Amino acid sequence: MKMITFLLVGLIVHVIFFVSIFDIYFTSPLVHGMTPQTTPLAPPASRLVLVVADGLRADSLFTPLPDGSSRAPYLRNVMEERGTWGVSHTHVPTESRPGHVALIAGFYEDVSAVAKGWKENPVEFDSVFNESRHTWCWGSPDILPMFAKGASGDHVYTHTYPAAEEDFASTDASRLDSWVFTQVKSFFQSAKSNSSLRASLLEDQNILFLHLLGIDTNGHAHRPMSKEYLNNIGLVDTGVADLVSMVEDFFDHDGKTAYVFTSDHGMTNWGSHGAGHPSETLTPLVAWGAGVKNAQKVTAAQPYNDGFLQDWKLEHLQRVDVNQADIAPLMASLIGVPFPVNSVGVLPLLYLNNSDQFKAESIYTNAIQVLEQYKMKMAQKKETTLSCLFTPYQLLTESKQAEFFHKARILIQLEKYDDFISLCRSLISNALEGLVYYHTYDRFFLGCSVVLGFVGWTSYVVLVILKTHASLDRHPSLLNQNHSHTLARLCICVTVVITVFLLIQRSPVTYYIYCLLPVPVWYSVLKEYRTLTDLVRSAPSLPLWKCLGYLVLVAFGIELLVVSFFHRAMLTVGLAVLSLWPFLSGLFGKAKFRSVSWCLGCLCLAAFPLMPVVGREPNIHLVTCAGVLSLFTSACYLWSALQKAPLHLTDRQQFITQMLHVAVCAYVPSLTHSSLQQKQGLPLLNQIISWTTLASSMLVPLLSSTRIFHRLLSIFLSLTATYLLLSTGSEALFPPVLSWLMFVWINIEQEAMLAQGLSTIDFSANIDITKIRQLKLDDIRRSYFFVFFIITAFFGTGNIASINSFDPASVYCFLTVFNPFIMGGLMMWKVIIPFIIVMCTFETIQVATQLSSRSLFLIVLVISDLMALHFFFLVQDYGSWLDIGTSISHYVIVMSMTIFLMLLSVVTHILTSQRLILWRKRKTHFP
Known part of the structure; x- marks a missing residue:
């Protein structure tokens, strides 16, 4: 129950942080009530x-x-x-x-x-x-x-x-x-x-x-x-x-x-x-x-x-x-x-x-029209701001406006039209800058409130992790009842002061949420101050150098992920470093073959961030090759599984059926694009196959066994079939390479924990609570790997430009008639498919290593929140529109990822642990 409550509170907090960016940066610049201006x-x-x-x-x-x-x-x-x-x-x-x-x-x-x-x-x-x-x-x-x-x-x-x-x-x-x-x-x-x-x-x-x-x-x-x-x-x-x-x-x-x-x-x-x-x-x-x-x-x-x-x-x-x-x-x-x-x-x-007079009168009308917007914007902001706190735009105060009209009258009387036009252009420039000034007037105030809430929430999550999992010396709390009441009264006073301030300024309802949210968050943090004092007391007994090393590596890793949003090639650097992990951690001696597979998988995946995301010509042959690679990988997995334990007949039939389906889906894009090149339109059969594949992609895995290997293979085949239909070139190779690396990761983690074999673990079986262990420093590394692979899944074949500027050919197997919402939905599903592969892998590692999902997810939450806070500071309101839009998009993506992972973890849990039984077999007795 506590876990559900925590997730709900966390979801609400992150939704507020997410929505705040729209009130700070995405509010409409329009004002109403101006008088239309016409050239006389x-x-x-x-x-x-x-x-x-x-x-x-x-x-x-x-x-x-x-x-x-x-x-x-x-x-x-x-x-x-x-x-x-x-x-x-x-x-x-x-x-x-x-x-x-x-x-x-x-x-x-x-x-x-x-x-x-x-x-x-x-x-x-x-x-x-x-x-x-x-x-x-x-x-x-x-x-x-x-x-x-x-x-x-x-x-x-x-x-x-x-x-x-x-x-x-x-x-x-x-x-x-x-x-x-x-x-x-x-x-x-x-x-x-x-x-x-x-x-x-x-x-x-x-x-x-x-x-x-x-x-x-x-x-x-x-x-x-x-x-x-x-x-x-x-x-x-x-x-x-x-x-x-x-x-x-x-x-x-x-x-x-x-x-x-x-x-x-x-x-x-x-x-x-x-x-x-x-x-x-x-x-x-x-x-x-x-x-x-x-x-x-x-x-x-x-x-x-x-x-x-x-x-x-x-x-x-x-x-x-x-x-x-x-x-x-x-x-x-x-x-x-x-x-x-x-x-x-x-x-x-x-x-x-x-005539020069007509040009002068026209540009004057233009200047007055822009000035009307400025005056309306200034009046609105002045009306909702305390007079003692209001700071007018200095380049266009009322005295400066009066000075402009005085000069304008003189110049127009003297028929100095060139000087008059220059004066009007100067007024327009200042008025446009003033519009931006008043449009962003509350930005700093709101930004400080959101940052305060952000830091408070992240601090609270860290305290929850320390309180729940750190082996600290437990002392009776010295926070007496009077002290607790004092803290509560202080928070109530702060809440009243903020509320009154916002009421006087007639602020929107959302402002109350952004400004009041830090109060309960920091109240929760201050109530747990004993956890910090316990940590300080226990510091001499902790492996400080190891802790410090992990913190430095995670900080470096977070910065690498932040930079990768601007330069995808940094993911290649990160994957190259990750490829050395088994050799540096000593795992190579325990699992040589898996360590080499991990290294090769990382290096193969590292090639994708170096490929162009927009501007590539369609190459349907690569889609077909991706289908063949997926079938080969699946066949190898099946052979490996058969060496450990025989498959049930129903599982064997389903896997063969799904592999045949992947083969069909690898051929459909080639047939579709050939038909379109010959101006014969989209074949109806191809369209039926595509939509049927999409509709069944999340249901077919539920028919397979819930044993880890069986379910993961079914999920991979089902998602790969859909991804092939949405691909036009080299990106089709991404899911099989990613899945290969994820499978190796599961095996290495299982080897590192000396856990039971994958073939004997069942997703649907409840994890023995007595076997769930406490967090270790190595779990920080697992959580970081997860965040890294999530970012790689998003940017491995795309970036901001590829979403803004996608190739419509990607959806031609589904439809060719222009429909922005259906096309956008299909492209989003294409982006989500690698996410699901990584999420299923993380779910498997939690099960295989007997670790509570809540434990690892809290660490993931801290890492993603630190990234989001970093991007919040990188948001800019200057430079080109593209620079501004891109910086905001990065923040939105990270915040969306945090919220999305909370929701997707529930979907992934259902996808891996639930089974859909369409019919039950009758028992048959043979003589």
């Missing part, structure tokens, strides 16, 4: 056409063909004759949703907003579509609905195709773009006969939005260098040319239409996106039409040293780069609608073809 002068355009070619890389559009021609001749002509072009720099994550929000709403969504909803808004935000008079949209059902829902009124009209059309296995996804162009053509044809629709189109401040998903889908399915991807660019170029001709004809060539062509994100050479590679973050931007400057010839060197201009043969044309969020104010300025109130974009004036 007449806009140059009455309408705007926005074309977003999803997944289009800048170099794919700009780079000419070997013969000097362009695969997008119309857009190339626009860039050279009558438009302005440049590169739009996106932020990470380079995904469709945050990219379109930045384009159309002008701000960058935080990661939590992306995770909360794919098609709908987790928070309401303003956009150019919302500020327009009418917006007509055509394209993907994954993108358009979120802008329609976020709009006030019913003036945003969406036309989408069925989600089933987004099929990676289709012969050519360019039909998605053809659908959009066909629908737009039908729309204008119907407008000629529909007087109401025609009247709406003839009004000003209208937007036409075309979302073209074909390039992105073809890139995922066939890679960006494929003819499908490159030919799709030509189709889009032709479609844009026809679109412009159609729009100009409808509006009688009135010269009042502005056009913007861009992309939400790029794509890597291996057909993925989500991370921060230049091929993903550099997207094209071409603007032309009403209010847009014509192409500018340049003779001097341009201020871009990225080396692309020469490859694109565009060094003679002025290049104007922007941040992706800058496109929203550009579109608003062109058609004269209010700037989106949540926009953090800066109007790129070099795109505008208008």
